[in-house]
Amino acid sequence: MQNRVLLSFRNWILPLTVAAIALAGAHAQDLKSFEQRITTKVLPNGLTLIVCERHDAPVFSYTTFVDAGDVNDPSGQSGLAHMFEHLAFKGTSEIGTTDIADEKVALEKVEAANNAYEAEYLKSVGRDEAKLAELKKAFLAAQAEAHKYVVPNQFTDVAERNGAEGLNAQTGLDDTMFFWSMPENRFELWAWLESARLSDTVPREFYKERDVVVEERRMRTDSSPIGRLLEQFLATAYVAHNYGRSSIGWPSEVGQINATEAMEFHKKYYVGSNIVVSVVGDVKATEVMPVLEKYFSKVPGGPKPEEMTTLEPKQFAEKTVTIREQTQPFYLEGYHRPDYHDPDDAVYDAIGDIMSNGRVSRLYRSLVRDQQIAAEAEGFSGFPGQKYPGLFAFYAVPIPGHTPDEMRDAIHKEIEKLKSADVTDDELAMFKTRTRADLLRGLADNQGLSNSLAEYQTRYGDWRELFTQLDKVDKVTKADIRRVANKVFVASNRTSAEIITNPPAGAAQKDGGAQ
Amino acid sequence: MKSPAVKDITKISLLFAVVAVSLAPLATSAQQNKPWEKIPVPKLHDFKPQEPKRIVLKNGIVIFLQEDHELPFVSGGVMIPGGSRDEDPAKAGLVGLYGQAWRTSGTAKMDGDQLDDLLESKAAHIETGGDDDSTALQWESLKGDADQVFSLALDLLLHPKFSPEKLQLAQQQDAAGIVRRNDEESGIADRESAKLVYGANSPYTRQPELTTIGSVTVDDLKAWHDRTIGGKLIIGISGDFDPVAMEAKLRAAFEGLPPVKPESPRHDAFPGPTPGLSFINKEDVNQSDVQIVGLGIDRHNPDVPALVVMDEILGGGFASRLFQKVRTELGLAYEVGGGFSLAYDHPAVFRVVVLTKSGSTVEATKAAIGEIAGLNSHPFTQEELDRAKDNILNTFLFRYDTRDKVLAEQERLEFYGYPANYLETYKAALEKVTVADLTAVAKKYVHPEKLAVLVVAMGQRSSPGSMS
Numbered sequence: 001m002q003n004r005v006l007l008s009f010r011n012w013i014l015p016l017t018v019a020a021i022a023l024a025g026a027h028a029q030d031l032k033s034f035e036q037r038i039t040t041k042v043l044p045n046g047l048t049l050i051v052c053e054r055h056d057a058p059v060f061s062y063t064t065f066v067d068a069g070d071v072n073d074p075s076g077q078s079g080l081a082h083m084f085e086h087l088a089f090k091g092t093s094e095i096g097t098t099d100i101a102d103e104k105v106a107l108e109k110v111e112a113a114n115n116a117y118e119a120e121y122l123k124s125v126g127r128d129e130a131k132l133a134e135l136k137k138a139f140l141a142a143q144a145e146a147h148k149y150v151v152p153n154q155f156t157d158v159a160e161r162n163g164a165e166g167l168n169a170q171t172g173l174d175d176t177m178f179f180w181s182m183p184e185n186r187f188e189l190w191a192w193l194e195s196a197r198l199s200d201t202v203p204r205e206f207y208k209e210r211d212v213v214v215e216e217r218r219m220r221t222d223s224s225p226i227g228r229l230l231e232q233f234l235a236t237a238y239v240a241h242n243y244g245r246s247s248i249g250w251p252s253e254v255g256q257i258n259a260t261e262a263m264e265f266h267k268k269y270y271v272g273s274n275i276v277v278s279v280v281g282d283v284k285a286t287e288v289m290p291v292l293e294k295y296f297s298k299v300p301g302g303p304k305p306e307e308m309t310t311l312e313p314k315q316f317a318e319k320t321v322t323i324r325e326q327t328q329p330f331y332l333e334g335y336h337r338p339d340y341h342d343p344d345d346a347v348y349d350a351i352g353d354i355m356s357n358g359r360v361s362r363l364y365r366s367l368v369r370d371q372q373i374a375a376e377a378e379g380f381s382g383f384p385g386q387k388y389p390g391l392f393a394f395y396a397v398p399i400p401g402h403t404p405d406e407m408r409d410a411i412h413k414e415i416e417k418l419k420s421a422d423v424t425d426d427e428l429a430m431f432k433t434r435t436r437a438d439l440l441r442g443l444a445d446n447q448g449l450s451n452s453l454a455e456y457q458t459r460y461g462d463w464r465e466l467f468t469q470l471d472k473v474d475k476v477t478k479a480d481i482r483r484v485a486n487k488v489f490v491a492s493n494r495t496s497a498e499i500i501t502n503p504p505a506g507a508a509q510k511d512g513g514a515q
Numbered sequence: 516m517k518s519p520a521v522k523d524i525t526k527i528s529l530l531f532a533v534v535a536v537s538l539a540p541l542a543t544s545a546q547q548n549k550p551w552e553k554i555p556v557p558k559l560h561d562f563k564p565q566e567p568k569r570i571v572l573k574n575g576i577v578i579f580l581q582e583d584h585e586l587p588f589v590s591g592g593v594m595i596p597g598g599s600r601d602e603d604p605a606k607a608g609l610v611g612l613y614g615q616a617w618r619t620s621g622t623a624k625m626d627g628d629q630l631d632d633l634l635e636s637k638a639a640h641i642e643t644g645g646d647d648d649s650t651a652l653q654w655e656s657l658k659g660d661a662d663q664v665f666s667l668a669l670d671l672l673l674h675p676k677f678s679p680e681k682l683q684l685a686q687q688q689d690a691a692g693i694v695r696r697n698d699e700e701s702g703i704a705d706r707e708s709a710k711l712v713y714g715a716n717s718p719y720t721r722q723p724e725l726t727t728i729g730s731v732t733v734d735d736l737k738a739w740h741d742r743t744i745g746g747k748l749i750i751g752i753s754g755d756f757d758p759v760a761m762e763a764k765l766r767a768a769f770e771g772l773p774p775v776k777p778e779s780p781r782h783d784a785f786p787g788p789t790p791g792l793s794f795i796n797k798e799d800v801n802q803s804d805v806q807i808v809g810l811g812i813d814r815h816n817p818d819v820p821a822l823v824v825m826d827e828i829l830g831g832g833f834a835s836r837l838f839q840k841v842r843t844e845l846g847l848a849y850e851v852g853g854g855f856s857l858a859y860d861h862p863a864v865f866r867v868v869v870l871t872k873s874g875s876t877v878e879a880t881k882a883a884i885g886e887i888a889g890l891n892s893h894p895f896t897q898e899e900l901d902r903a904k905d906n907i908l909n910t911f912l913f914r915y916d917t918r919d920k921v922l923a924e925q926e927r928l929e930f931y932g933y934p935a936n937y938l939e940t941y942k943a944a945l946e947k948v949t950v951a952d953l954t955a956v957a958k959k960y961v962h963p964e965k966l967a968v969l970v971v972a973m974g975q976r977s978s979p980g981s982m983s
Contacts, residue, residue: 056585057916058560089833094550152843156833158551161902163909183912185559192554211846215802219849219870223800225698282560325799328695359619359631369628369684375691399691430636437638437657440586444917 030440031467038453038463039285041293045301046273049292050453050463052280054446060281061166061181061446064194065454067276068269070249071173071242071308071385077257079213079249081269082171084201084262086209088178089169091155092200095193100202103149106142107203107259113142114207114258143207150204159193162186166447173247174387175458181447184282188291195295198275201266203259214255217248225327229497234384236321237334237391237495241312243384271302278454278463280446312336312389321497329398331407333496334391335488337381340459346472347480348381348392353431354423354481355379355394355414360430362417363394367410373402377411387459391495392488404498418485422478435473439466564915567751567922569935570762575775577929578765581753581922589754590655591665593672594930596778597743598648600718608689608723609731613739614645615685617652620678622670627681630667639664641671647719648860649930650743658755669768672744677736689728696722700797700804704868704971707795708806711788711967712864718783719861747775751926753919785810785862788967795971803876803972804868807883809965811855811863814933819857820944821952822960826854827903828953829890830867834902836886837867847871847879855960859931865966873973880968887966890957895950904945911942 037053073080093100117135120127159167159180167180178197182190221227231246238244248254277296279288315336337348355362356378359369367374377396384390394415396407442448456466567581599610618641621627634641639656641664652672656664696702706722713720750769752761787810812822830837830852841851853867867887871879915921915938928937 057564057912058562059912059916094548152839153833157902160832160834161905161909162556163912165910165913181913183559183909185557189551189554189556192551205843208843208846212842212849215847215870215872216849218800218802218872223700223802225799327698327799328691358635359628360635368688372684372687375688397691397695399687400694426632426636430638433636434638441588444586 030443031464034467035464039289040457040463041289043272043293043297043299045297045299046271046304047296047299048276048457049289049296050276050278050457051283051285051288051292052278052449052453053283053285054280054449055282058184058282059181059446060184060187060279060283061450062179062190062194062277062279063447063450063454064178064198065276065278065451065458066176066178066270067174067274067458068265068305069172069174069176069385070245070247071388072265072269072305073242073245073249074261074265076253077249077261078245079217079247079254080257080261080265081176082248083210083213083254083257084265085169085171085176085178086213087203087206087259087262087266088197088201089153089156090204090206090209091151091202092196093202094196094200095158096151096154096204097202098149098151100149103146103202103204106146106149110139110142110146110207111203111259113139118256118258139207147205152205155193155197159190162189164190171247173243173385175455177451177454179447179451181281187283187288188295191291191295194277195298198270198296199298199300201263201270203263206259206262210255210257213248214251217251217254221246221248225323225325225499226330229321229323229330229332229499232321232323233332233334233495233497236319236497237315237336238312241310241388242308243312243388243390247384267300268305270299271305272296272299273302273304275299276454276457278450278457280450280453308388315493315495318491319495321495322500323498324500324502326502327499329402329404329501330395330499331398331404331411331496332393332395332498333408333411333494334383334393335490335493336389337392337488339389340382340386344480344484346469346476347484349435349473350428350431350476350481351392351418351485352379352381353434354427355418357431357434362414363396363411366414367396367407371410373398373406373410375399377407404500408496408498415485415489419482419489421482423481425478428476428478428481431476432473436470439470562912564921565918566935567753567918567925568758568762569925569929570765572766572770573774574770574772576748576750576769576772578762578769579749579751579922579925579929580756580758580761581751581918582756582758583753583918584755587658587755588655589658589661589665589752589756590653591668591750591752592651592653592926594749594751594926595650595652595743596648596746596930597739598646598650600647600781600783602739604716604718604721604727606727606731606735607721608728609735609739610645610650611689611723612682612685612728612731613736614643614650615688616677616681616736617650617675617740618643618671619681619684620676622674623676624670624674625667626676626678630671634664634667637664641668643671661754661756665764675740677733677740679733682731682733682736686728686731689723690725693723693725693728697797700800700802700971703795703797704804704806704969707793707971708808708866708967708969709864711793711969712808712810713785718781745773745776746778749926749929751922753922781861783861787965790965790967793967793969795969796974797971798973800971800973801873802870803873803879803970804870805876805880805883806969807853807867807869807880807887808967808969809865809962811865812857812960813862814857814859814931818956818959820941821948821956822855823857824900824903824907824945824948825890825895825953825956827906828895828899829886830854831903832906834906836889837869837883840886841869841871841879841882845879845882847875847882851879851883859927859933876970876972880970884963884966884968887961888963890961891963895953895957897950900948900950900953904948907945908942911945914938 039051041049068081070081090096097103117139120132120135163183163186164180169178221231235244363377367377374396379394381392382390383393394411396411398407442452452466453463457463567579570578602609619627621630637656637660639660641654643652652668654664654668710720788808829835837851841848848869848871850870855865856863867883869879869883928935
């Protein structure tokens with residue numbers, strides 16, 4: 001059903017956050033039934049396996065959940081985690097090559113040629129353009145030589161020919177997910193493919209893939225008004241933490257990542273203790289667990305990578321970003337909030353629900369229905385991530401004739417109401433009912449369930465939190481909502497961003513071709 | 516950096532004549548070990564998808580019941596023939612407004628706002644919407660609320676009360692969409708490339724404008740409802756319900772309605788695009804959206820199975836010719852792909868899309884056109900055929916791996932008048948496609964000289980010298 005002509009803003013924030021916790025809740029009897037269907041196992045290398053039996057159609061879905069994302073990109077290498085994710089589709093020493101020994105020699109030459117080229121390119125004094133051109137030529141020649149051993153896209157080809165459906169991966173700031181669904185008789189083949197790419201990655205065709213990723217940046221960020229706005233918004237909201245850094249990578253950084261750096265990232269973060277693999281579908285745990293064990297034991301062990309120590313310092317000055325261009329007006333603001341371990345985590349969910357969920361929500365009724373100044377207005381939590389302290393954000397899309405300033409004032413009025421008066425009993429009850437129902441709805445889909453199990457296992461150390469979280473939801477009170485609103489929604493904790501429409505002029509001033 | 520996109524863009528049209536075919540070599544060299552081929556693939560577990568029960572009422576209304584007791588929900592929907600392609604061009608956008616105001620207005624018994632409060636307190640939903648060939652009403656709730664939600668949905672279906680306030684609200688929302696439709700490059704490219712194929716005033720591409728949506732009145736919405744509600748309704752229910760009680764309830768609700776009136780057949784002309792190049796300037800992008808388009812086909816066409824296999828070879832997956840060439844070999848795009856899409860009752864659009872940086876617009880376009888033309892000049896191999904068939908047939912299961920998907924498929928087939936066993940015969944036909952079939956359909960349907968190319972990119976065509 002098409003119900004909106006507008007490009008929903010949600011489409012923009014969803015790819016960046018992995019799962020906006022659509023499931024949050026618990027239900028005693030569901031937990032019990034799932035405990036009977038779910039088997040977990042931790043391998044000696046630290047990798048956690050989850051198998052959930054769901055016998056209907058002869059298919060299964062899987063999720064590989066790696067607790068590393070672009071927030072872990074080293075300084076100067078923004079976009080690295082995402083770049084590595086692309087590399088994980090390029091095959092292994094057994095798949096995608098005609099001769100791995102010779103190919104590895106050729107790849108080392110590619111790396112050396114790239115280093116030589118980069119060294120000259122980055123000289124700030126005395127760069128020799130003729131030499132640079134020659135080094136570039138040598139770099140391209142080395143790539144061509146290495147390409148001779150490549151069987152292009154063989155990894156994905158084998159997966160697709162064997163019925164992989166919805167084959168994809170997603171790199172967020174917090175984590176990286178790989179997933180697809182398959183007929184159940186390909187289970188062992190899948191285990192071979194997936195464990196091999198995690199443990200035996202070859203930096204094949206790296207530099208061509210880097211061009212592809214830079215192209216992805218042009219699509220998502222450079223060539224999209226909302227993409228540009230979000231990048232500037234986050235860069236302004238954060239002064240210290242990596243949440244403020246472009247997740248797909250600043251052009252000068254993602255454009256110069258090399259294969260050695262990508263493989264170092266792999267070595268550090270793709271260790272068993274940092275990975276959860278979940279499988280949901282028509283499989284028997286007793287039969288598939290030994291298969292999983294056989295293949296996924298190949299993933300290297302190693303210590304769980306150290307956690308990031310940078311904490312975003314408390315914001316004390318209100319900040320604003322204004323973008324003026326030939327795009328329709330838009331308003332967005334965000335407030336720093338604690339991470340998902342915070343005891344008030346469910347209170348933020350309640351605020352998000354009451355302010356934004358559906359046509360009964362406060363922002364819809366106020367800005368869209370009654371004042372008729374906005375086409376859409378919502379608040380949402382955990383942007384751009386939730387593992388570390390993220391933002392609680394609000395946005396509104398003005399209808400023609402209305403301005404970002406009006407959006408801001410109207411949003412602030414609704415926030416003030418939240419701070420000065422309790423929400424109603426009905427609103428609070430509605431939040432709890434809907435959360436419970438949404439949890440149940442999410443169980444219907446193999447892939448969605450697999451993603452959630454892996455995510456909760458990673459984030460809470462126990463998939464059961466997917467269900468038991470409802471206890472926290474049930475405990476949320478009206479006073480909690482008022483208290484949290486008063487704590488977080490204050491001007492000094494706010495960053496706002498707006499698009500103001502420039503009248504179409506003759507020559508635009510934008511520098512469109514940043515490369 | 517200098518962007519040659521615009522200056523060189525006119526050269527693209529020449530490419531239709533001189534097509535350089537150079538296909539990415541796919542694994543021709545000897546590969547010693549293929550360990551994955553040694554992994555056993557056991558017989559798939561037996562599986563017969565559960566078909567919904569089909570009930571035809573005396574008045575022609577069709578009901579499908581699909582039981583699924585895994586979760587405690589019941590959902591339902593009514594498909595109603597007639598959509599935006601049938602609306603008065605002077606009121607383009609009417610069906611979109613109708614789809615919103617129908618639900619938000621509510622009924623005489625309960626207005627839309629009250630309905631929102633009641634449903635949301637139960638985590639239930641009733642929604643309405645409009646598409647190009649149909650409108651629909653859908654509902655969903657927990658099992659315990661199913662009777663009440665069904666009554667509300669039925670009341671909304673049969674006794675809507677369109678309110679001027681909610682129509683105005685929908686008009687404002689759609690106006691926001693209209694003024695924003697050029698903000699995103701892909702929005703422009705998708706819309707304008709479809710216009711190239713169908714014509715700007717075609718029922719499939721005409722755009723709602725501020726004036727056309729402004730002219731829609733409450734009486735128009737009522738008239739639309741009264742006209743379409745007498746059509747052949749298709750009702751589908753799925754979830755955790757008792758089938759006997761449900762059938763009785765649906766019969767009681769729908770059997771008394773007058774006999775359905777058939778939709779009058781459409782007689783649209785589909786001339787296809789005027790070949791050549793169109794360019795749309797967008798200043799705030801550094802990536803070009805290139806769309807190569809032509810007239811596609813509809814699903815009734817007996818050549819569909821061979822075309823679908825050919826499509827897989829052209830632009831289907833990671834191993835497709837377009838992906839291998841433009842993304843993997845040339846590194847010119849993150850997004851590249853496309854081909855013939857299929858519509859159920861009219862020719863769809865043939866569309867290949869490439870997104871590439873401004874500076875490589877010509878090169879990427881040339882490469883994509885080369886692959887399209889190559890369908891006629893670069894012979895299909897048995898290996899390509901086998902791969903494409905594997906890709907399609909081994910994922911075929913995912914068309915009916917949930918009961919909701921099986922139900923949706925049966926509703927769709929009923930709506931467009933296809934036989935209920937369509938998927939089975941279609942699958943059997945896919946299995947029989949040969950290399951000779953591919954060559955024949957390429958010859959019959961791939962005509963690069965009839966395609967149009969649309970480029971949305973940064974630059975000013977009139978004064979390419981100003982770019983620097």
